[in-house]
Amino acid sequence: MGSIVGNERLTQKLCLDILAGRLAHAFIIEGKRGTGKHTLALNTAAALACSAKDATDSDVPCGTCPECKKIFEGKSPDIITVGCEGKTTLGVDAVRFLKEDVHTAPNDLDFKLYIIEDADKMTVQAQNALLLTLEEPPSFVRFILLCENADLLLETIRSRAPVLRTEPISNADVDEYICKNDRRAAQMKLSSTQEYNELLMAAKNGIGTALELLDPKTFAPIREMRRLAEDVVDNATDGSGARRIFPLLSRFSQKRDVLAKQLACLSEAVNDLILIKKSDNAPLCFFADRDRAIELCDRCSMSFLYELGKAVLKAIDNNARNANVRLTLIKLMSDASLI
Ligand SMILES: [Zn+2]
Structure with a gap:
């Protein structure tokens, strides 16, 4: 076989x-x-x-x-x-x-x-x-x-x-398979390496998912969600406070099911930073660019990351319990001492 x-x-x-x-x-x-x-x-x-x-x-x-x-x-x-x-x-x-x-x-x-x-x-x-x-x-x-x-x-x-x-497949396996079997993958890898690496991370070691994401219509909203998560983490870790955090809130969806995915994505980003804090070589599940993750991680303390991670999990929970979307987000920012 x-x-x-x-x-x-x-x-x-x-x-x-x-x-x-x-x-x-x-x-x-x-x-x-x-x-x-x-x-x-x-x-x-x-x-x-x-x-x-x-x-x-x-x-x-x-x-x-x-x-x-x-x-x-x-x-x-x-x-x-x-x-x-x-x-x-x-x-x-x-x-x-x-x-x-x-x-x-x-x-x-x-x-x-x-x-x-x-x-x-x-x-x-x-x-x-x-x-x-x-x-x-x-x-x-x-x-x-x-x-x-x-x-x-x-x-x-x-x-x-x-x-x-089924056994987990490595990113390298997915990379090799989709490049061999779909021309769009090989093209994307050549012309836009960063986007391609993000696609591999977003596919979470799934070949089927990676092939689906090669369709720009499927990948665009996922990419936007990933960007939002990174922007939140970026602003949260640079200590600039409410002035820069508030405008980000409007990029979260008012729809509960979309918000759940956005928060899950944010949770993965924060988890990566916690893992990096423990070891520079930790396996990551959100950041395609390890150096970027290390840079963000170096700006803040482990206890800050734990608080942020906990606040995001609480927000996921509140969203699942049908809490008001706007309040859920504001509570998230205040729980993490960002506002
Ligand atoms: Zn045969």
Whole structure:
């Protein structure tokens, strides 16, 4: 499975299981958004179908045989994806379709694979309905459940499907993959290195997310949010007080859901500075430019950063409790002794 970035250990395990004929007929892949869950599921499907499987010296899936191609191009009628399609939960209707569909024979493969996306968004009813099918599926049927948090699945489901967790991918892996696979990435890396490095940080080690952010329409609001967080930290740490902090308040959103993201971003920026205070080499999750983080950090004390961090967390909490947006922000500034 040479085409997967990251998840090497997991990929190798799945491949060995397939070659040894001991792949569980149902399993769960758990991991954050953009960590390669879907890619892993498709690669498993291709490895099961690949006609190079019996040749000992070739990579499986080969990616070039007709079976592999059909699966990677999303054209195999025997690989069936079920998902929320924009809804917040995956209801019993989707599972009902699946319960009937499993009884029709595959078209051109010797198995049918159901990939259930957002499996942790299945309602309890849907999970119970699925359970019956998971217990006694026809012999040619396989399931892969994808989710961010397997703990949200019923214990009865988890006991029938082992949980595999995707592995964190490094920024360097994401960089290499997106440059190889999307021309926009290579162009951006060349023409605007700083923006590109920010994109990598914002993608949080997710290849899927990084590819989405290559669309300027998706990246622009994220970049603006990051800029706001950096400006707040910049002004907070230079000790210039209310005069410069107040104008920043108007850049925060009045919409609670957007404000929640802005505050989470600010919290990450402050956390980075706290980590830097402990060690210049600490792994960062917000600042793309380490020197800039060190510069900001050198301006203030650890206790100031702790207070600021605590004030931001309090603001996140107040926002979640529907407190007045303007008051939440003013309280944040006063808790951090900025005004
Ligand atoms: Zn193949």
